[in-house]
Amino acid sequence: RPAWHGLIHAYGDFLPVSDRTPVVTLYEGNTPLIPVPQIAARIGRNVSVYVKYDGLNPTGSFKDRGMTMAISKAKEAGAEAVICASTGNTSAAAAAYARRAGLRAYVLVPEGYVAQGKLAQALLYGAEVIAIEGNFDKALEIVRLMAETYPVTLVNSVNPYRLEGQKTAAFEVVDSLGNAPDWLCIPMGNAGNITAYWMGFCQYREQNRCDRLPRMMGFQAAGSAPLVKGEIVTHPETIATAIRIGNPANWQRAIAVKEASQGAFNAVTDEEILKAYCLLASEEGIFCEPASAASVAGLLKLADQVPSGATVVCVLTGNGLKDPETALKQESDRFHRHIEPTEQTVAKVMGF
Numbered sequence: 001r002p003a004w005h006g007l008i009h010a011y012g013d014f015l016p017v018s019d020r021t022p023v024v025t026l027y028e029g030n031t032p033l034i035p036v037p038q039i040a041a042r043i044g045r046n047v048s049v050y051v052k053y054d055g056l057n058p059t060g061s062f063k064d065r066g067m068t069m070a071i072s073k074a075k076e077a078g079a080e081a082v083i084c085a086s087t088g089n090t091s092a093a094a095a096a097y098a099r100r101a102g103l104r105a106y107v108l109v110p111e112g113y114v115a116q117g118k119l120a121q122a123l124l125y126g127a128e129v130i131a132i133e134g135n136f137d138k139a140l141e142i143v144r145l146m147a148e149t150y151p152v153t154l155v156n157s158v159n160p161y162r163l164e165g166q167k168t169a170a171f172e173v174v175d176s177l178g179n180a181p182d183w184l185c186i187p188m189g190n191a192g193n194i195t196a197y198w199m200g201f202c203q204y205r206e207q208n209r210c211d212r213l214p215r216m217m218g219f220q221a222a223g224s225a226p227l228v229k230g231e232i233v234t235h236p237e238t239i240a241t242a243i244r245i246g247n248p249a250n251w252q253r254a255i256a257v258k259e260a261s262q263g264a265f266n267a268v269t270d271e272e273i274l275k276a277y278c279l280l281a282s283e284e285g286i287f288c289e290p291a292s293a294a295s296v297a298g299l300l301k302l303a304d305q306v307p308s309g310a311t312v313v314c315v316l317t318g319n320g321l322k323d324p325e326t327a328l329k330q331e332s333d334r335f336h337r338h339i340e341p342t343e344q345t346v347a348k349v350m351g352f
């Protein structure tokens with residue numbers, strides 16, 4: 001098996017790149033598809049459940065898939081700077097890939113609503129981090145205008161190369177399973193990733209690499225669920241700050257994906273998200289960020305609707321290490337503090 005040199009190297013035949021494209025890569029992609037038997041047992045009826053653990057990408061989220069493409073194409077076009085709005089992960093990925101390519105990176109983030117790890121990354125990679133007193137939707141509005149006015153390339157998911165890169169996750173799922181799953185459960189914020197996965201499945205289907213297409217099951221946080229409600233949410237709220245978005249840029253595309261795939265969009269509460277988040281960590285050993293757990297929370301919510309014997313893939317979009325604050329806030333009666341440093345007291349705490 002050839003060494004893994006990133007997704008453009010692996011899937012270049014399916015991507016809009018040429019010999020003239022300077023490939024900017026951190027060897028992203030090739031993330032594991034991991035069975036989660038404890039989650040499957042909660043569904044029962046011989047359902048197989050896997051997670052696509054995209055939190056194992058170089059900057060810790062699926063955004064690296066889009067960014068290797070967007071930055072390579074920006075570099076090819078002679079860009080010197082890129083800009084994006086972000087709830088955190090896009091800014092981390094944009095910063096890393098832009099700096100690796102020698103480009104300046106400007107990232108707009110909603111002040112006070114970005115998980116600590118993501119902010120730390122963007123700063124250390126060397127982006128100009130501009131925290132606005134407004135939410136993600138406002139930040140996106142601003143960067144769209146900036147990209148029209150100034151010599152900076154927009155690298156949000158409205159940049160078509162982003163989705164081209166991200167569709168490779170669907171290729172990998174099919175390459176691992178030997179076919180498309182019955183259900184693909186995925187969190188939605190700006191709804192770029194659900195669009196990208198669908199593009200990937202359809203392209204593989206056309207090439208006869210799979211003989212079916214999945215139902216695309218999209219999940220939003222209840223306080224930020226414009227695609228479920230069918231209307232813009234002016235003040236989106238959720239503990240899953242990554243998907244705290246009230247006016248998704250890929251709205252129409254997402255609706256088209258839902259219809260074409262006979263899928264469904266549903267909302268999950270912060271409580272349900274946190275329950276799935278804790279379950280994944282404590283029963284499966286998989287630490288994802290809260291927004292990612294929305295896919296598993298959604299699957300558990302729709303457990304009764306999963307067909308017997310179905311194969312389900314839940315996308316875990318980001319690494320749990322991105323957001324240590326939320327992890328530490330979860331109640332635990334297994335954190336024993338202020339323990340006298342003796343063998344006896346430790347043994348007692350251990351229950352011996």
Ligand code: F0G
Binds near residue numbers: 085086090091191
């Ligand atoms: N999960 C995580 C961890 C994310 O960071 C995002 C989006 C999503 C899911 C939703 O993906 O927008 O394609 O529907 N994060 C963006 C950002 C908004 O700025 O990092 P989507």
